[in-house]
Amino acid sequence: MKLNVVLSGGESRSYEVMCESGLHRRLDRIIKDLSRGRRVFCVWDRFVHGLWGHRCLTATESIVWDASEQNKKLSAVEELARELVRRGADRHSLLVAVGGGVTGDVVGFLASIYMRGIPVVQIPTTLVAQVDSSVGGKTGVDLPEGKNLLGTFHQPLWVGIDPDFLQTLSEENFREGMAEVIKTAWIGDADLVRFLLDNSDDILRRRADVMAHVVFRCVEIKAGIVMEDEKEGGVRKVLNLGHTFGHAVERISNYTINHGHAVAMGLICAGILGRQLGYLDREHLNMLKDLLSAYGLPTGLPSEYSPDKMMSVFQADKKKVGNSLVFVIPGPPGKVIWKTIEDKKLIDEVIRLAQKIGKIYLT
Numbered sequence: 001m002k003l004n005v006v007l008s009g010g011e012s013r014s015y016e017v018m019c020e021s022g023l024h025r026r027l028d029r030i031i032k033d034l035s036r037g038r039r040v041f042c043v044w045d046r047f048v049h050g051l052w053g054h055r056c057l058t059a060t061e062s063i064v065w066d067a068s069e070q071n072k073k074l075s076a077v078e079e080l081a082r083e084l085v086r087r088g089a090d091r092h093s094l095l096v097a098v099g100g101g102v103t104g105d106v107v108g109f110l111a112s113i114y115m116r117g118i119p120v121v122q123i124p125t126t127l128v129a130q131v132d133s134s135v136g137g138k139t140g141v142d143l144p145e146g147k148n149l150l151g152t153f154h155q156p157l158w159v160g161i162d163p164d165f166l167q168t169l170s171e172e173n174f175r176e177g178m179a180e181v182i183k184t185a186w187i188g189d190a191d192l193v194r195f196l197l198d199n200s201d202d203i204l205r206r207r208a209d210v211m212a213h214v215v216f217r218c219v220e221i222k223a224g225i226v227m228e229d230e231k232e233g234g235v236r237k238v239l240n241l242g243h244t245f246g247h248a249v250e251r252i253s254n255y256t257i258n259h260g261h262a263v264a265m266g267l268i269c270a271g272i273l274g275r276q277l278g279y280l281d282r283e284h285l286n287m288l289k290d291l292l293s294a295y296g297l298p299t300g301l302p303s304e305y306s307p308d309k310m311m312s313v314f315q316a317d318k319k320k321v322g323n324s325l326v327f328v329i330p331g332p333p334g335k336v337i338w339k340t341i342e343d344k345k346l347i348d349e350v351i352r353l354a355q356k357i358g359k360i361y362l363t
């Protein structure tokens with residue numbers, strides 16, 4: 001399965017996303033063709049290299065790095081850049097990011113600034129990266145003050161997704177990816193939401209054909225939004241559903257809560273906000289909760305994420321306009337809006353309700 005992401009500027013700014021089981025075996029050949037004689041450097045997540053490095057991209061020069069959210073920071077970008085210089089990478093070189101969303105974001109960012117910008121190919125190996133981060137060109141690193149506060153838009157030259165990579169993912173990381181799948185389905189496709197509810201056993205077993213369908217459909221939804229609004233001037237904000245709350249959770253936890261779990265908590269908060277505003281009915285809020293629960297994801301907010309702490313971290317949210325916070329709010333599956341919320345008491349109330357949602361909405 002393939003699709004083209006066509007950005008404003010036309011064909012010259014389009015790129016292919018290929019999703020195919022077994023693709024990892026063809027990557028050396030494909031990258032060689034894409035490189036057109038340029039030197040290629042594959043930057044691998046060290047852990048993924050240990051699992052997959054002998055099975056693919058063996059003909060390409062490798063650099064490994066210790067990928068983790070704690071290491072998604074500017075100093076890691078500098079270290080990798082210096083390694084590239086030592087190895088003779090120049091402005092005609094091509095980078096290939098092989099790993100999860102952290103590797104994709106960091107290597108994408110590095111590519112966007114290395115000698116003022118070189119191309120990057122994304123080879124996503126986690127579910128988060130396959131359904132979300134490898135497509136759309138957002139790159140970046142965290143600051144102690146907040147998530148992804150330094151970054152660029154740098155669209156990849158090509159994206160190669162092989163659902164086979166998902167077979168070696170830990171249970172926790174697979175479930176984490178399901179939070180972004182649920183987010184994407186809720187934004188763009190009521191049928192996919194139904195599919196996720198009806199097929200949780202096959203999905204949790206990572207049945208290859210089912211996963212290929214889920215991953216590709218998410219990529220189609222995300223690519224459609226990115227094609228409409230590459231740099232988040234408008235509709236792309238919906239891809240941030242659950243992220244205002246989620247990013248605050250990540251930051252408050254000092255990045256010890258992983259992105260997917262934080263997004264799951266954020267989706268519940270956003271759902272409660274939708275309910276309070278009369279945009280999401282009780283039945284659909286319960287459906288969202290059931291969906292998260294079917295995939296073993298959090299369905300509420302732990303009590304340590306108090307309204308005061310959350311409020312102070314929201315100040316670093318990139319969707320803020322002046323002093324006003326902008327929240328993405330779910331309606332029924334397939335319908336999402338964004339809205340400026342001035343009423344701080346309402347957000348306070350939402351956070352409190354998220355801490356006891358089981359009692360309030362399901363009895």
Ligand SMILES: NC(=O)c1ccc[n+]([C@@H]2O[C@H](COP(=O)([O-])OP(=O)(O)OC[C@H]3O[C@@H](n4cnc5c(N)ncnc54)[C@H](O)[C@@H]3O)[C@@H](O)[C@H]2O)c1
Pocket residue numbers: 045047048051067068069072099100101102103105125126127128129132133134135136137138139148165166167168169170173176180259260
């Ligand atoms: N740019 C975007 O649009 C975008 C979208 C979504 C998420 N993100 C970012 O992505 C990051 C989260 O991504 P992630 O969940 O992939 O985290 P990650 O890259 O840290 O990977 C999670 C873990 O899985 C391991 N791993 C990777 N591939 C594996 C495989 N095939 N088999 C076994 N283990 C494997 C990694 O070593 C790591 O320990 C966050 O920083 C988030 O902000 C960015």
Ligand SMILES: O=C(O)C(=O)C[C@@H](O)[C@H](O)[C@H](O)COP(=O)(O)O
Pocket residue numbers: 132136138147148180232236239240243318
């Ligand atoms: O691609 C997008 O746009 C997204 O918002 C996707 C999110 O899942 C992702 O976590 C992204 O990194 C968040 O971006 P940010 O601009 O809120 O930092």
Ligand SMILES: [Zn+2]
Pocket residue numbers: 132180243259263
């Ligand atoms: Zn995300």
